[in-house]
Amino acid sequence: MKLSILAVGDDDQNIYRFRGANVDFTRRFREDYDAAIHYLVENYRSPAHIIEAANQFIARNADRMKTDRPIVVNKARSALPKGGNWQHIDHLAAGRVQILSVAGEEEQAAAVLQELKRLQAVDARFSLANTAILVREWHELDPVRTCLEEEGIPVNLNWGKSALPSLTRIREYVAVLEYLRVNWEQNLRAGTLLQFLPQEQEGETIWQTHLRSLIDAWREETNDSLQPVPKVEEYLYESLADQHRARHLSNGVFLSTVHSVKGLEFDHVFVLGGCWRQKSGSELEDERRLFYVAMTRARETLQLLEIDTITNPHTARLVGDFALRRRVQASGGSCLSRKRYAILGMKALYLGYADRFFKDHPTHAALDSCRVGDQLNIAVRDEHIYLTGGQEQTVARLSQAARDAWLPKIDSIVEIRVLAMVRWGREDVAEKTYADQCKCEVWEIPVCEVVYR
Numbered sequence: 001m002k003l004s005i006l007a008v009g010d011d012d013q014n015i016y017r018f019r020g021a022n023v024d025f026t027r028r029f030r031e032d033y034d035a036a037i038h039y040l041v042e043n044y045r046s047p048a049h050i051i052e053a054a055n056q057f058i059a060r061n062a063d064r065m066k067t068d069r070p071i072v073v074n075k076a077r078s079a080l081p082k083g084g085n086w087q088h089i090d091h092l093a094a095g096r097v098q099i100l101s102v103a104g105e106e107e108q109a110a111a112v113l114q115e116l117k118r119l120q121a122v123d124a125r126f127s128l129a130n131t132a133i134l135v136r137e138w139h140e141l142d143p144v145r146t147c148l149e150e151e152g153i154p155v156n157l158n159w160g161k162s163a164l165p166s167l168t169r170i171r172e173y174v175a176v177l178e179y180l181r182v183n184w185e186q187n188l189r190a191g192t193l194l195q196f197l198p199q200e201q202e203g204e205t206i207w208q209t210h211l212r213s214l215i216d217a218w219r220e221e222t223n224d225s226l227q228p229v230p231k232v233e234e235y236l237y238e239s240l241a242d243q244h245r246a247r248h249l250s251n252g253v254f255l256s257t258v259h260s261v262k263g264l265e266f267d268h269v270f271v272l273g274g275c276w277r278q279k280s281g282s283e284l285e286d287e288r289r290l291f292y293v294a295m296t297r298a299r300e301t302l303q304l305l306e307i308d309t310i311t312n313p314h315t316a317r318l319v320g321d322f323a324l325r326r327r328v329q330a331s332g333g334s335c336l337s338r339k340r341y342a343i344l345g346m347k348a349l350y351l352g353y354a355d356r357f358f359k360d361h362p363t364h365a366a367l368d369s370c371r372v373g374d375q376l377n378i379a380v381r382d383e384h385i386y387l388t389g390g391q392e393q394t395v396a397r398l399s400q401a402a403r404d405a406w407l408p409k410i411d412s413i414v415e416i417r418v419l420a421m422v423r424w425g426r427e428d429v430a431e432k433t434y435a436d437q438c439k440c441e442v443w444e445i446p447v448c449e450v451v452y453r
Contacts, residue, residue: 005033008040011065012058015259015290023065039066042074043296045265047084049322050295050302053097057318058292061285082322086301090122093301096324099315101306105274106338108305109143110330112270113151115303116253119268128153129251130267134258134294136275139340141255144272146338154252158260163345164420164447167240171421171444172207180233187226190219205372206250207420214239258294269298273305273312288314339414344387344448348402351424354395354443366393367421367444376416376448380407387416387446396446412452420447 011023029035043051055070073080081087083095100115102108112133120126135141141157148155167173179196180188193215198204200212218235254266271294279287291314295302306312357363366389370376376387376395385403387396398406406413425442 005035007035011063012061012289013262013293013296015262015286015293023063026065039069041066041069041071043071044074044077045299046073046296046302047077047080047086047095047300048073048082049084049096050298052082052320052322053302053318054292054295056320056322057295057314058288060317061288063282063285084300086123090119090301092118093324095301097295097318097322098301098303099306099318099323099325100303100328101308101325102328102330103308105140105307105310106143107328107330108272108274108307109147109338111305111328112144112272112303113147113153114328114330115270116148116153119301127267128253129156130299131270132254132256132261132264132266132268132297133270133272134256134261134297135272136258136277136290138257140272140274142340143338145255145341148253154250156250156252156254157341158254158256159343159345159419163343165346165422167207167243168237169423170207171423172205172211173236173240174423176211177233177236180229180236184229186229188229188232189224189226190215190222190232191224193232194219207372209250210243258290261297262293265297265299267298267300268303269294269301270303271295271305273307273315274310276312276314278311278313284313339451339453342450342452343419344398344402344416344450346422346445346447348399349445349447350397350399351445352429352438353397354445355424355426355429355438355440358439362393363395364440364443366390366395367446370395370418370421370444370446372418372420374418376418376446378410378413378416380410385410387448396448406450409452414451414453416448416450418446419449421445422447 007026007029009023009026011026014023030037046054051071051073058064059067059070072078081095083093085095086093087095098115100111102111116128116131133141133144145155145157164170168177176193176196179193194212197212197215198208214236217239218232254261258271271291276291277283277287295304304312304315304318306315354363354367370389374389376389377392379386379388379392379394383403385398385406386394387398389395422445423442424445426438426440429438
């Protein structure tokens with residue numbers, strides 16, 4: 001038997017060097033095993049204009065493994081217009097990469113809103129759910145989100161890796177998975193599972209809507225035939241794991257940092273100007289790789305933003321037939337009084353707060369009554385910050401690190417909304433001595449979003 005080892009990678013997309021990722025591992029693999037190299041340079045995602053812009057951009061990096069092998073459109077699409085379908089339907093941009101310059105950060109948010117509306121008007125098939133707005137730093141999303149929400153445009157926020165644990169711990173999914181465990185020896189139809197869910201209604205949570213869509217997909221895949229429960233459970237666990245990695249659930253405009261979308265793709269991509277850093281040497285090449293990843297997420301159109309007051313070191317030298325530079329006159333309007341957003345996720349909360357009380361304590365009753373979208377209040381006492389629900393019953397306590405971060409800003413908080421109810425338990429407590437002190441087996445934790453000014 002002959003053993004073969006295959007390694008696949010793209011040094012141009014190595015954006016996790018701060019976590020130890022290094023293209024030298026690939027080079028050493030080639031040397032250690034005298035490995036043959038096969039270059040995968042066909043792009044099956046983007047039209048030629050976007051590919052040409054990305055090639056020109058990343059070519060400025062010196063430390064690359066395929067300097068003489070640019071990415072090309074796959075052969076099946078090679079005869080298509082360079083701007084793809086949008087070359088014919090968008091008479092302004094004609095499928096070119098747009099480099100949009102604006103006066104300031106608020107004007108940038110308004111310009112994104114204006115361009116979204118223009119693209120919608122150009123093509124009735126334009127989908128907000130297939131559109132992403134990408135930034136280098138999370139806080140850059142705040143003015144854009146404010147503008148979109150004030151216009152009634154839904155947003156789909158990437159909640160980040162540390163905010164939530166596995167989706168299998170969120171209340172809505174827990175209920176279905178427990179139902180499957182109770183019926184482990186049975187055969188079930190997808191339609192039966194749908195009947196188990198609460199009746200579909202306006203305003204249901206994103207988790208409920210997403211769960212319903214997963215089961216609908218399973219019903220279509222199986223033709224609603226009887227299936228062994230273990231097989232249904234396996235399908236749900238795999239689907240939830242995929243969605244947790246993508247963190248892409250609802251049908252709004254997807255807002256995220258670039259670091260969090262590697263591997264994802266969208267029809268329309270906006271890359272905001274702002275925090276792209278002026279660096280030199282290897283750090284500059286790292287920054288270029290990050291911007292390159294942002295550019296190559298786009299399937300149909302790509303919009304790159306420039307702000308007059310903040311130099312964008314990446315867009316200035318993008319020149320060619322593939323690009324359209326234009327000035328966007330857009331008033332910041334109500335975005336000038338923008339809100340800011342932060343998530344009180346698992347690292348921000350004292351996970352063992354509710355386990356200090358027996359199940360008949362009012363804290364557990366208050367947690368049971370918490371629903372996604374409910375507003376919580378904040379209270380400071382005993383040198384801690386607490387979250388309180390109905391009748392001011394305490395439901396959570398912030399961690400010490402989160403308390404120190406929020407105490408100076410507590411007067412700026414506008415509202416706190418429940419994003420998800422997360423199941424936790426004694427078995428999750430790492431320290432056995434502490435686990436033995438838990439007064440209940442399982443409890444819930446409210447992951448929340450803070451809106452502040």
